Amino acid sequence: MTELADALADALGASRVDHLTRLSGGASRETFRFEADGRPLILQRQRAGDVRDMGVEAAVVRAAHANGVPSAELVASSTEPSEIGSAYMVLSLVEGETIARKILRDEPFAHARSVLAGQFGTALARIHATDVSAVDGLQEQDQVAMYRATLDSFGHPHPAFELAFRWLDAHRPASTRRTLVHGDFRLGNVMVDQHGLAAVLDWELAHIGDPMEDLGWLCVKAWRFGSALPAGGVGTYEQLIAAYEEASGLTLDPDVVRWWEVLGTLKWGIMCIGQATAHTSGVARSHELAAIGRRVCENEHDLFLALEGRW
Amino acid sequence: MSAPHDMPSAAELVEAVREWLERDVLTGTQGRLQFHTRVAINVLSMVERELIVGPEQAAAHAARLAELGVADDAELAARIRNGEMDDQAEAVRAAVWASVRDKLAVANPKYLSAE
Numbered sequence: 001m002t003e004l005a006d007a008l009a010d011a012l013g014a015s016r017v018d019h020l021t022r023l024s025g026g027a028s029r030e031t032f033r034f035e036a037d038g039r040p041l042i043l044q045r046q047r048a049g050d051v052r053d054m055g056v057e058a059a060v061v062r063a064a065h066a067n068g069v070p071s072a073e074l075v076a077s078s079t080e081p082s083e084i085g086s087a088y089m090v091l092s093l094v095e096g097e098t099i100a101r102k103i104l105r106d107e108p109f110a111h112a113r114s115v116l117a118g119q120f121g122t123a124l125a126r127i128h129a130t131d132v133s134a135v136d137g138l139q140e141q142d143q144v145a146m147y148r149a150t151l152d153s154f155g156h157p158h159p160a161f162e163l164a165f166r167w168l169d170a171h172r173p174a175s176t177r178r179t180l181v182h183g184d185f186r187l188g189n190v191m192v193d194q195h196g197l198a199a200v201l202d203w204e205l206a207h208i209g210d211p212m213e214d215l216g217w218l219c220v221k222a223w224r225f226g227s228a229l230p231a232g233g234v235g236t237y238e239q240l241i242a243a244y245e246e247a248s249g250l251t252l253d254p255d256v257v258r259w260w261e262v263l264g265t266l267k268w269g270i271m272c273i274g275q276a277t278a279h280t281s282g283v284a285r286s287h288e289l290a291a292i293g294r295r296v297c298e299n300e301h302d303l304f305l306a307l308e309g310r311w
Numbered sequence: 312m313s314a315p316h317d318m319p320s321a322a323e324l325v326e327a328v329r330e331w332l333e334r335d336v337l338t339g340t341q342g343r344l345q346f347h348t349r350v351a352i353n354v355l356s357m358v359e360r361e362l363i364v365g366p367e368q369a370a371a372h373a374a375r376l377a378e379l380g381v382a383d384d385a386e387l388a389a390r391i392r393n394g395e396m397d398d399q400a401e402a403v404r405a406a407v408w409a410s411v412r413d414k415l416a417v418a419n420p421k422y423l424s425a426e
Contacts, residue, residue, distance in 0.1 A: 157387075159391055159410075160410075160411055162387075162391035162392045163391055166391065166392070287350060287351055287354055288347060288350045290354070291350055294417075294419075295418065297415050297418055298415065298418075300411040300414075301411050301415055301422065304404075304408055
């Protein structure tokens, strides 16, 4: 830790780095909190084995922040391993809560809960209006083809997923826009305070694609965290869509959002296989990751419920 | 039961460890370690359920696949993808749904009861 603190002070040109504390460690990156000359900051450091380019993510964070998306400010970043040992980003600290369970149940967030669905719609419209023409390396993704390939690469065929792919292929909506897509917009990846949305976090899956992907993903059942409200656990489809329409001036088709929700449910199921594979392959040995492998069937179950009457 | 092994059974051994985690470890930990203890308890509960109902579920799963004329999930998945199961779509969905529910009964029974 002392070594990392010294390297951070060097990289930031700070005279001192204090209170360096590890907040969380996922399969692809670690997050730390620290102070540089008294300023509270966040460090996100990439783990060995993660192939994503953190430089692209840093550029996206800067562009979204400049366009008024509620988000942390990028303070420093580098993809040079020589600076602190791996690619990293240093961001301004935004105070608040990220744990979905607390946001959905605790009393201090009662007001936030009543306004979050609308704020999510507004923030998404702003993300999708962000100019990323200057961001090099931001990739356009065909999400269906991408997750088909990801699933196949694991070598664990799932009949329920094949049924879902067949449905998705047969009902694919014509895409009308290509924009910046956050790629993982949901409770857990947003900072919430008592007033509601404080910052959109975790831009590592950002890409170019159909903006409706973000709305559908937000409505996937796993991201309701047990709440009965479909839009991120905090609102109705109508509230989310109305706020987005007001902020963007566009008219949305709820059936298109639903198609992306079905794809999102399938994606999370495939990601669960990936998390378990991170454990079984030895990339990150963890019984928590291993256990996620047995959550695949929750998504298969949700796919059947979402497609009931729509086959 | 599981000769040549002595009692307790595999399920009972796992149960014993789970009970210890619940009784002594959970109450003596906090934060990340307590969370990871909860995860461990859930994992062991899952293993207990699988040890008990697994063999029966495996037989039922094999019977459903045989009914559809496929050898395993890999063949079923490939034939769904190729459109070869389209003429028995209803039966395929019913069989897959039954397997999904069996998996949930082991992995997370609460998910089924919350339907």
